[in-house]
Amino acid sequence: MNRRLGAIQAAPAVWQWLAVTRQARLLYLFDHAINLVNEYGDVLSVVTPKIGAGPFHVVVNGFVAGDLSPIEGDESPATNIGVQVQPDGMQIGKLWVDVRGAAVWPPRVNWERLRAHTAPTTAGSGQAVWHSHLPHLQRIVQQHRMELGLDTTVWQPPLQTGLDLLLTGIAQGDTVVIQSGTAQLAGLGPGLTPAGDDVLMGVMLGLWATKAEATIRPLAEVMVATAVPRTTTLSAAGLRAAGRGEAGWLWHELSNRLSVTDNRWEETVAQILATGHSSGADALLGFLSVIRGW
Structure with a gap:
């Protein structure tokens, strides 16, 4: 018997x-995520609120392993589970995901609001108020990385x-050097989203x-074009999104809280650090490496 799940947001x-997918397959299965990929290499993830x-x-709202059986393993490609796509949803094994009632969630972070959150200086220029949090933020990230032993890994x-x-x-605005640095990071480390990719996303x-959008876009385009052929399908999807200024909800929350000097930003940082084994910590490393030089 099929089980129907109505989407909350998408x-x-x-x-x-x-709309464009004619062929799709199950890419990877996790406890709280079903990753699909279509004939164009584009990824869609069905996830729980966690x-x-x-x-x-x-x-x-949730799904159980029985809806998708058989499952070969927590992170194994699951090519033996059928996927059928329609404009209003998708059939994955015994699970029907209906998107008709889903609320639209905008993926782009309100970076303009964050950049505009400045305090005037005597010289008439501006410095982000949230920059005063950077030393503490850096200590939090460094402590977390030390506890996980991330800075002693072979990569x-x-x-x-x-x-x-x-x-x-x-x-320096040097495209060749940007390509070289990106190529060294892309796909570096184990996992479906390697550490080097997470750092690239954070950068x-x-x-x-x-920086202003006109400055960022050409830089991001070079980084994405260089990184995508060198990494996993799932990680490439995240890198493309970051290049467009898009990120998961925790980064939206962090930006919003820094924009209004909300002291709860530390709670959000802790949640980002808890993402994956080291994905959040590596992304924050890349993020801070840019912020410190601003």
Whole structure:
């Protein structure tokens, strides 16, 4: 018997994906996420509220393994589960996901609001009020990375080398150097979203938080074009989204709280740090590396 799940909310990319997709397959299964990919390599993720809204997410109340059986493993490709797509939803195994009643969730962070949150200086220029939080934020991230032993991993030296090269290229506006730094980071480390990719995502979000869109777009386009062929399908989807200034709901919340000097920003940082094994910590490392140089 099929089980119907009504979607709570979905990003605009979800309806675009449903409209153009003729063939789709299950990419990966997790306890709280079902990742699909279509014939164009575009990803759609059906997620529970524990993961929440994202640039290519459909949020549903929940699902159980029996709806999707057989499952080969928590992170195994599941090519033996059928997927059928219609404009108003999708059939995944025994599960029907109906998007007709879903609220539209805008994936782009309000970076303009964050950048505008400034305090005038005597020179007439502005410095972001939230910059006063940076030393504390950096200590929180460093402490978390130390507790996880992230800075002692075998891929940490090339990660730092690639990040330094990328930041140099951005500062100099040198496309060749940006490509070189990005190439060193892309796909670096284990997992479906490797550490190097998470750092790249954080760098792009840091650029959106500090620079005008006209400056960011050409930089992000170079980074995305360089990184995508070098990494996993799932990670590539996240990098493309970051290049457009899009991010998951926690980054929206962090931006909103920093914009109004809401002291609860520490709670949001803790939630980001808890994302994946090290994904959140690596993304914040990239984000802070850009913010510090602003």
